[in-house]
Amino acid sequence: xxxxxxxxxxxxxxxxxxxxxxxxxxxxxxxxxxxxxxxxxxxxxxxxxxxxxxxxxxxxxxxxxxxxxxxxxxxxxxxxxxxxxxxxxxxxxxxxxxxxxxxxxxxxxxxxxxxxxxxxxxxxxxxxxxxxxxxxxxxxxxxxxxxxxxxxxxxxxxxxxxxxxxxxxxxxxxxxxxxxxxxxxxxxxxxxxxxxxxxxxxxxxxxxxxxxxxxxxxxxxxxxxxxxxxxxxxxxxxxxxxxxxxxxxxxxxxxxxxxxxxxxxxxxxxxxxxxxxxxxxxxxxxxxxxxxxxxxxxxxxxxxxxxxxxxxxxxxxxxxxxxxxxxxxxxxxxxxxxxxxxxxxxxxxxxxxxxxxxxxxxxxxxxxxxxxxxxxxxxxxxxxxxxxxxxxxxxxxxxxxxxxxxxxxxxxxxxxxxxxxxxxxxxxxxxxxxxxxxxxxxxxxxxxxxxxxxxxxxxxxxxxxx
RNA sequence: GCUCCGAUAGUGUAGUCCGGCCAAUCAUAUUGCCCUCUCACGGCAAUGACCUGGGUUCGAAUCCCAGUCGGAGCACCA
Numbered sequence: 001x002x003x004x005x006x007x008x009x010x011x012x013x014x015x016x017x018x019x020x021x022x023x024x025x026x027x028x029x030x031x032x033x034x035x036x037x038x039x040x041x042x043x044x045x046x047x048x049x050x051x052x053x054x055x056x057x058x059x060x061x062x063x064x065x066x067x068x069x070x071x072x073x074x075x076x077x078x079x080x081x082x083x084x085x086x087x088x089x090x091x092x093x094x095x096x097x098x099x100x101x102x103x104x105x106x107x108x109x110x111x112x113x114x115x116x117x118x119x120x121x122x123x124x125x126x127x128x129x130x131x132x133x134x135x136x137x138x139x140x141x142x143x144x145x146x147x148x149x150x151x152x153x154x155x156x157x158x159x160x161x162x163x164x165x166x167x168x169x170x171x172x173x174x175x176x177x178x179x180x181x182x183x184x185x186x187x188x189x190x191x192x193x194x195x196x197x198x199x200x201x202x203x204x205x206x207x208x209x210x211x212x213x214x215x216x217x218x219x220x221x222x223x224x225x226x227x228x229x230x231x232x233x234x235x236x237x238x239x240x241x242x243x244x245x246x247x248x249x250x251x252x253x254x255x256x257x258x259x260x261x262x263x264x265x266x267x268x269x270x271x272x273x274x275x276x277x278x279x280x281x282x283x284x285x286x287x288x289x290x291x292x293x294x295x296x297x298x299x300x301x302x303x304x305x306x307x308x309x310x311x312x313x314x315x316x317x318x319x320x321x322x323x324x325x326x327x328x329x330x331x332x333x334x335x336x337x338x339x340x341x342x343x344x345x346x347x348x349x350x351x352x353x354x355x356x357x358x359x360x361x362x363x364x365x366x367x368x369x370x371x372x373x374x375x376x377x378x379x380x381x382x383x384x385x386x387x388x389x390x391x392x393x394x395x396x397x398x399x400x401x402x403x404x405x406x407x408x409x410x411x412x413x414x415x416x417x418x419x420x421x422x423x424x425x426x427x428x429x430x431x432x433x434x435x436x437x438x439x440x441x442x443x444x445x446x447x448x449x450x451x452x453x454x455x456x457x458x459x460x461x462x463x464x465x466x
Numbered sequence: 467g468c469u470c471c472g473a474u475a476g477u478g479u480a481g482u483c484c485g486g487c488c489a490a491u492c493a494u495a496u497u498g499c500c501c502u503c504u505c506a507c508g509g510c511a512a513u514g515a516c517c518u519g520g521g522u523u524c525g526a527a528u529c530c531c532a533g534u535c536g537g538a539g540c541a542c543c544a
Contacts, residue, residue: 008544103541139542140542151539151540152468161542178542180543201537202539205470205538226471226538284479288537289536290472292477292478294478296477297495301494307507312504338504401504442506444506
């Protein structure tokens with residue numbers, strides 16, 4: 001099988017579907033899959049030189065390594081050779097009709113006047129195309145299909161056209177005569193031994209179009225599955241490489257890994273495992289209708305993967321400072337993970353005042369349980385330590401909240417899909433390293449993006465999900 | 467205009483080929499309860515769907531026809 005991306009930018013979430021599905025088939029049937037960059041349009045779908053590697057990185061993040069990697073722009077001579085062969089069989093003709101004129105004839109079921117040129121003429125004109133003797137738009141090579149076919153989409157389609165703009169890859173920059181996707185991809189699928197093709201409904205006519213070429217060559221067409229488009233909820237930004245690219249250029253997004261961007265690089269930075277995305281994509285199946293992927297499904301899969309191993313920490317967002325009274329313990333020792341006592345406890349110095357999230361500040365005279373510390377009553381602007389046991393919580397009238405010491409806590413900036421939030425975390429957070437995952441208790445999971453910084457003493461975290 | 471494709475709960479999916487075991491599966495979501503020093507994890511429960519209309523049949527989610535709705539192609543894009 002093959003994954004045939006157009007290298008015009010890093011992948012968005014929807015792109016994960018192809019490798020997820022063919023990768024799982026590879027495992028199940030001991031199969032083979034390659035990545036083939038179908039980069040045969042240096043102009044309208046101009047390849048981005050950085051995208052080749054970016055896509056391979058995204059693939060690696062998802063947990064896949066392709067068995068082979070090809071670039072269509074390396075294989076032009078192969079396509080030319082097959083075109084020559086096709087011409088000799090009388091299966092293709094050069095055509096200098098402007099696109100609109102041909103379109104009119106085609107829609108009427110009328111052939112192009114060039115259709116019956118003899119192969120020698122066609123061949124010499126095609127060689128001239130290869131030699132770059134025509135300008136863009138002057139000459140194309142068409143596959144001779146069935147000009148009266150009831151489906152107008154299949155009638156005598158273009159196989160090669162002239163493009164004046166050089167290809168961005170240096171190795172391919174001298175070529176001017178470029179194959180269209182249907183020709184290039186059709187030839188390659190056969191030559192690479194592809195047995196099963198999965199592609200979008202936008203290419204649902206491709207198999208029939210390419211079928212004419214396969215018939216000329218006497219090849220057998222692979223099995224094909226078409227699937228619909230994927231929409232992802234939870235994002236304001238349209239899931240389209242070109243849209244995201246524009247938003248980045250305009251400065252609306254900070255980059256491909258901005259948490260608001262529906263890209264794989266963004267999910268990676270937020271600490272979501274590629275595996276969670278892959279599982280969600282496999283869950284979508286291969287239906288040909290359009291589907292909506294709920295991000296909650298990705299989060300649920302991810303939570304399954306990371307919950308057990310992720311240590312707990314406290315983070316208070318926009319904290320209200322409250323002084324403590326009544327001689328509470330000097331240090332709090334909540335567990336590193338509530339389900340794994342053997343991982344030990346954290347050591348949080350308490351000090352003489354704490355920060356609570358505004359919603360957690362109790363009403364006057366009410367009690368509140370600071371996790372890992374004890375019970376306090378809010379009296380005369382002070383949280384008065386009551387020394388009561390945990391039973392008061394079990395009895396049900398005391399809420400349990402997280403907190404941080406006002407003085408010894410460390411500043412944290414957390415970037416989320418809905419914007420940045422600031423807060424302060426327990427001191428241990430300053431010792432975390434980049435890429436570590438934490439669960440901020442009662443807030444959610446986060447990935448440490450930048451450990452504490454000398455300049456501002458601040459730790460930057462990316463919010464994963466609840 | 468021509469041509470293709472699809473339609474099961476909020477979302478995704480199984481079942482459709484080879485009609486009965488489907489008063490429809492599983493996951494997620496939502497809600498409630500239990501557990502709990504988290505609104506995490508775990509456990510229990512509830513909510514919730516075969517697009518419409520005909521036909522074939524003893525019997526239709528499943529087969530046939532029509533319609534409706536949705537998607538896609540008819541590019542010198544991929």
